[in-house]
Amino acid sequence: MVKNIQINPKELDQRLSRRSFLQGALLTGAAVAGLAVTGCVPQETKPGSDQAGEVKTKPLPLIFKSEEYADGEIVDADLLIIGSGYAGLWALMTAHEKGVANIAVMDKGAIGHSSVASLTLGTSAYVLPEEGDDLDATLEEVVRDADYLSRQDIWYDMFSKSKERLDKINSMGLAYMAPGRLTSDGNVELKISGGTAYTDSTGTDRVCGKAAVCCYMDQVKDYEDVKYFSKTMATELLKEGDRVVGAVGVNRTNGNAVAIRAKATIVATGQCTFKGQHAITEIETGDGYQLVYDAGGRLNNLEFNSFDVDPVGYMLEGGSILCEMGSILENVNGEDFMWSIDPERGCGCNVAYSTRGMAMEVAAGRGPIFCNRKTEVFGEVGQNEHWLPFLSPGSWQRTNEDRFADIGFDLVETPQKFTANSFGIIGAIVTDVNCKTDLPGLFAASVAVSTDPGKIKGVESQRGLWTGIQSGTSSAEYLGSAADVTLADSEIAGILANANVILGRKGTLSANELITKLQRQVFDYRVGLLKTEESLTAALAVCRECQVLLNQVSIDDSHELIKFYEARNMVNIAELHLLASIDRKETRVCHLRMDYPERKDGEWLKWIEWTKGADGKPNKSYRNVPFDEFPVQPDATKGLNAVVRTITA
Amino acid sequence: MINNIDRDKCLQCGTCTEICTKDVLRWQSPENKTPIIKYPEDCQTCYNCEIMCPGTAIWVHPAQHKVVNCW
Numbered sequence: 025m026v027k028n029i030q031i032n033p034k035e036l037d038q039r040l041s042r043r044s045f046l047q048g049a050l051l052t053g054a055a056v057a058g059l060a061v062t063g064c065v066p067q068e069t070k071p072g073s074d075q076a077g078e079v080k081t082k083p084l085p086l087i088f089k090s091e092e093y094a095d096g097e098i099v100d101a102d103l104l105i106i107g108s109g110y111a112g113l114w115a116l117m118t119a120h121e122k123g124v125a126n127i128a129v130m131d132k133g134a135i136g137h138s139s140v141a142s143l144t145l146g147t148s149a150y151v152l153p154e155e156g157d158d159l160d161a162t163l164e165e166v167v168r169d170a171d172y173l174s175r176q177d178i179w180y181d182m183f184s185k186s187k188e189r190l191d192k193i194n195s196m197g198l199a200y201m202a203p204g205r206l207t208s209d210g211n212v213e214l215k216i217s218g219g220t221a222y223t224d225s226t227g228t229d230r231v232c233g234k235a236a237v238c239c240y241m242d243q244v245k246d247y248e249d250v251k252y253f254s255k256t257m258a259t260e261l262l263k264e265g266d267r268v269v270g271a272v273g274v275n276r277t278n279g280n281a282v283a284i285r286a287k288a289t290i291v292a293t294g295q296c297t298f299k300g301q302h303a304i305t306e307i308e309t310g311d312g313y314q315l316v317y318d319a320g321g322r323l324n325n326l327e328f329n330s331f332d333v334d335p336v337g338y339m340l341e342g343g344s345i346l347c348e349m350g351s352i353l354e355n356v357n358g359e360d361f362m363w364s365i366d367p368e369r370g371c372g373c374n375v376a377y378s379t380r381g382m383a384m385e386v387a388a389g390r391g392p393i394f395c396n397r398k399t400e401v402f403g404e405v406g407q408n409e410h411w412l413p414f415l416s417p418g419s420w421q422r423t424n425e426d427r428f429a430d431i432g433f434d435l436v437e438t439p440q441k442f443t444a445n446s447f448g449i450i451g452a453i454v455t456d457v458n459c460k461t462d463l464p465g466l467f468a469a470s471v472a473v474s475t476d477p478g479k480i481k482g483v484e485s486q487r488g489l490w491t492g493i494q495s496g497t498s499s500a501e502y503l504g505s506a507a508d509v510t511l512a513d514s515e516i517a518g519i520l521a522n523a524n525v526i527l528g529r530k531g532t533l534s535a536n537e538l539i540t541k542l543q544r545q546v547f548d549y550r551v552g553l554l555k556t557e558e559s560l561t562a563a564l565a566v567c568r569e570c571q572v573l574l575n576q577v578s579i580d581d582s583h584e585l586i587k588f589y590e591a592r593n594m595v596n597i598a599e600l601h602l603l604a605s606i607d608r609k610e611t612r613v614c615h616l617r618m619d620y621p622e623r624k625d626g627e628w629l630k631w632i633e634w635t636k637g638a639d640g641k642p643n644k645s646y647r648n649v650p651f652d653e654f655p656v657q658p659d660a661t662k663g664l665n666a667v668v669r670t671i672t673a
Numbered sequence: 674m675i676n677n678i679d680r681d682k683c684l685q686c687g688t689c690t691e692i693c694t695k696d697v698l699r700w701q702s703p704e705n706k707t708p709i710i711k712y713p714e715d716c717q718t719c720y721n722c723e724i725m726c727p728g729t730a731i732w733v734h735p736a737q738h739k740v741v742n743c744w
């Protein structure tokens with residue numbers, strides 16, 4: 025029987041309060057809002073010092089200063105890039121290299137630094153066809169493991185240009201901390217190199233995603249003619265007929281609304297993970313999906329959603345990788361149950377199955393699930409060169425694990441309660457292979473571009489880079505002959521006024537309360553993992569209640585205004601996700617219908633696409649996968665679905 | 674969740690308020706760049722502020738207080 029010694033926030037608080045070395049006010053919990061250093065004003069500039077009195081400061085990091093704008097201001101640009109993670113920064117680099125000047129970059133956080141990208145393991149996966157990898161075989165594996173709904177044109181282009189990207193990464197001085205390895209994620213084999221490392225222009229050593237983002241920021245820091253609008257959340261795209269001509273955003277610090285009127289726009293805003301508990305996904309609220317959908321663009325693959333293997337109550341990135349490397353998922357009886365689900369790989373199997381296996385175990389009354397990474401099981405963590413990058417000194421993950429050790433919690437030797445946490449919707453914005461959407465002037469980049477219904481771990485960062493290059497190139501070409509924007513100030517004024525008109529509204533619930541209500545539905549394993557008509561329909565009803573409740577959310581200040589918009593986007597994307605999940609009456613890759621466990625190639629080798637109807641309601645259509653244009657042909661005897669049959673048998 | 678900002682170490686550089694991924698930290702006022710933990714309930718325990726703080730003044734508590742629908 026596994027001993028239930030768990031991370032308990034209350035106990036942590038107690039241990040913490042006994043710490044004597046902490047200086048200044050010690051704060052616990054939400055009750056201390058706003059009190060941290062109130063009334064204690066430090067001197068103008070003063071070096072920090074540790075307890076021994078030693079001077080201990082680091083250089084100021086490179087931060088791109090935001091433009092200041094008055095409420096209702098309109099700014100003109102040639103190109104607007106919304107989002108500054110891997111995709112946004114690479115789009116910026118590419119467009120600039122192609123000669124585009126007068127670029128505006130908008131981000132709801134700080135430029136670069138508050139992206140998910142900056143908190144990843146790094147820019148991490150690639151295949152190198154020029155160095156012996158068989159590109160056709162790799163493509164076949166990827167497509168097969170996505171049960172044949174992949175955008176083969178996109179994957180082929182992305183894989184075939186990976187050497188180019190890697191050379192560029194190398195030329196920027198971004199290094200890999202561990203050698204490339206062949207990893208098995210399902211049957212897909214990709215070379216995944218460990219986290220990245222970089223010494224930035226301030227002379228500071230950075231690791232993991234921080235290294236990559238700081239490196240890309242160094243590349244663009246001297247660009248003239250780029251204006252940054254940080255802490256500014258895009259809430260609506262501007263239209264001139266069918267053409268997209270920029271966006272309106274609101275400032276999360278002061279609530280001011282700004283319009284960037286631009287000849288071309290790239291949406292590079294990341295995924296929709298419903299602010300899940302999975303490590304650091306809270307900014308991924310599907311904003312780009314909503315922006316494009318509202319403007320008349322297409323979304324697809326929204327029924328496919330992924331979960332990851334994660335601890336309850338603390339942060340860990342790479343839970344499924346831990347399992348691949350030998351740690352074990354155990355049920356409440358201490359049984360290593362995953363072998364009954366995947367006899368070949370046990371809990372080292374594809375995360376789509378391990379998470380569903382966990383859910384099946386809980387449904388059978390053998391939960392909760394624990395992760396055992398004891399040294400006797402997992403081996404010496406310190407000796408595992410592939411796990412080591414996750415724990416690079418200076419990364420959040422290492423800081424986190426050390427912090428637990430500091431206060432006497434051993435995450436390694438004590439099996440921890442684990443769950444399957446939502447990693448979000450896999451589907452996204454539909455574009456062509458050049459990242460052009462259906463709407464003139466609008467391009468998409470980042471993981472918000474729909475490529476695949478499956479989950480291939482570790483390639484998202486490359487998808488960010490690839491989409492950045494494609495959209496940067498396409499937008500530059502478009503700008504070569506794009507007409508001037510004629511949308512008048514007076515037409516923009518109303519949209520601007522609308523963007524923050526609800527600021528100060530008194531309602532009956534907070535955005536957080538609404539989000540929690542939604543999360544309870546979409547994260548429920550019966551809704552997200554083991555879907556049935558009944559569970560999905562019930563969740564949809566709650567989702568629609570949430571849509572109504574949006575009108576009752578209190579918006580006390582600009583911080584809450586942003587959360588309101590995030591809630592709006594998540595609720596609307598959840599509705600599409602649930603509608604699509606109900607519609608696809610079969611089981612395919614990351615969409616497991618317990619009531620339709622078979623993959624039905626005859627009927628369902630097609631994408632479900634969503635546009636916004638003239639009545640504002642979701643409009644559904646189908647598009648067949650164009651196998652006559654694609655090299656890999658479907659094979660009913662192959663694909664991940666075979667494992668699903670084992671689970672549901 | 675972010676737990677402490679050591680006022681004796683703080684350089685009032687504005688880095689943490691700028692880069693906080695969740696807008697948890699704010700200046701005390703536009704004139705006073707002392708950071709305050711204004712929205713602690715929104716902290717996602719990402720250590721971004723702590724890692725980037727030039728004054729090593731920030732200490733993040735490792736537990737996540739927000740646990741939704743775990744099973």
Ligand SMILES: Cc1cc2nc3c(=O)[nH]c(=O)nc-3n(C[C@H](O)[C@H](O)[C@H](O)COP(=O)(O)OP(=O)(O)OC[C@H]3O[C@@H](n4cnc5c(N)ncnc54)[C@H](O)[C@@H]3O)c2cc1C
Nearest residue numbers: 107109110111132139141144145258294311470471482485
């Ligand atoms: C903890 C974690 C670790 C990961 N590790 C890896 C890894 O090691 N390798 C890998 O390949 N993938 C990894 N991933 C996947 C990861 O999401 C991508 O690799 C990477 O973040 C993709 O970059 P991006 O530019 O597409 O999106 P993001 O990095 O999410 O950037 C999107 C940007 O858009 C901004 N934004 C969003 N909405 C708006 C709006 N409405 N207005 C203005 N700005 C907006 C955001 O603030 C953000 O800065 C990881 C994901 C997580 C959560």
Ligand code: SF4
Nearest residue numbers: 683684686689726728
């Ligand atoms: S980053 Fe550190 S030094 Fe700078 S304002 Fe914040 S707490 Fe103070």
Ligand code: SF4
Nearest residue numbers: 693716717719720722
């Ligand atoms: S840990 Fe992350 S979310 Fe929390 S205050 Fe620091 S930067 Fe913000």
